[in-house]
Amino acid sequence: MTALRQVRPEELPVAPLRCYSFLDADCGFRQDVRAGLSMRHKLAPPRWSFDARGLRLYAALTESPEFYAARAELAILQAHAAEACEYVGPDAQLIGMGAGGLLAIHQLIQQLRPALYLQMDVDAVAVDVVTTALAEVFPRLNMAGLVADATRTLVLPGFVGLPVRRKAVLLPGWTVGSMTEDELFATLQQARRMAGTGGVLIAGVGLKKLRKVLDASCNDAAGAMAAFNAHVLERINSDLDGDFRLERFRHLAFYDEVKGRVEMFMESQVAQVAHAGGQRYDFEAGEAVLTGIMCKYSNEEFLSLASEAGFTPQKQWSDEARLFSVHGMTVT
Incomplete structure (x- = not known):
């Protein structure tokens, strides 16, 4: 009888990348620019900043001494890795909302090793850039892209054949900070719907300072x-x-x-x-x-908003300088 040969991880097939679009016809870069620049107080919509060059520029920004937020968020996730993993649990479906938190996304994937990762952003280019970058580091991660507006109601597609025990939504600090309070509240409500019963939210918050x-x-x-x-x-x-x-x-x-x-x-x-x-x-x-x-928020302000959106706060981690906090919450 021929002995069974153990297959090494590097011999396993690379997981294919798929992308699903849920954008309405009236939502796109061209429409956003026309609407924003036609306003009395002009707006160039920042949510379209994360194409390939934008991601490189943001990576350079995270290394500047003055721009502390992304490094503080990463340090918190690293310092509390074991507790965060225990909180979310094994075989999670992790959903990252927004392309601007790549450091936090990378760290959580590395910690959790989720059964499935979904990258969500309004910009199809940003979704492609981020998922491609992640696939280079985690080539066998089950992953898909979702092109969707986080402030609008979305029903996630079902993914069969994966041992998902729990859904966890990641709202990186950049995503939280780049929205108005009304937009953030709508996004938190969408996060609650996506996480579902028993699901969790991991959210980064830039705190008010001098x-x-x-x-x-x-x-x-x-x-x-x-x-x-x-x-x-x-x-x-x-x-x-x-x-x-x-x-x-x-x-x-x-x-x-x-x-x-x-x-x-x-x-x-x-x-x-x-x-x-x-x-x-x-x-x-x-x-x-x-x-x-x-x-920027105080912890109390953010927790109040998240509670109103349907989450129960359970975990709170901060850096030593109290510049930033990361929160773990369950769906109420």
């Missing part, structure tokens, strides 16, 4: 944030046949203590005209285009 600390975080000396902030205009030029002259805009960012958020702008330094997607846009000298926000 203005000088938060101002410095978005105005690093190396200019990494300025480069990332300008990228949405670069993408408008490349994807929508735009003619924005980036040298005529400057990065502007500060913490608004009343709103509890960092606001980032690209400020027009001269009166000018730009085109994109067949549309004309006029800018006055000094006119600021909102390109991103980073909302």
Whole structure:
């Protein structure tokens, strides 16, 4: 009788990547840009910043000394890895909401080794970039992409043949911070629906701090944030046949203590005209285009919002400097 040969992990087939789109016809980069730049107070939608170049720019930003949030989130997940794994449990279906938390996503996948990972973002390009990057590190991870708006109701497709015991949703700190409070509440409600009965939420939260600390975080000396902030205009030029002259805009960012958020702008330094997607846009000298926000919360504020959305807080971890926190919650 021929002896059975043990198969080594590297000999196993690489898991195929699949992507499912749930976007409505009125939701897309072109539509968002047209709507945002046609507003009285112009907006260049930041949720479209994570194409391949955007992800590289964000990676450079996470290494700047002033921009601490991503490193703090990663350090918390590493320090509490065993507890987080025990909390979520084995054979989980992990759902990552938003492409901006790749460090946290990578760390949780490494810790949990989920039965299935789903990457969700409104941008199909971002979903492809993130899942491709993850597949290079975890080639045998069962993984799929979901192109969907996190603030709109979504019914997840069923995935048969996988030993999933529990669903866990990850809301990285970048995703939490880049939404208004109303958008975050809608996203938390969607997270609850996706996690389902007995499911859990892992959420990162940037905490409120002194203005000088938060101002410095978005105005690093190396200019990494300025480069990332300008990228949405670069993408408008490349994807929508735009003619924005980036040298005529400057990065502007500060913490608004009343709103509890960092606001980032690209400020027009001269009166000018730009085109994109067949549309004309006029800018006055000094006119600021909102390109991103980073909302900050106290732990109490975030927990109150999550509780109202249908979660029961159970775990809370913070870094030593109390700059950031990570929360574990179950569906109520």
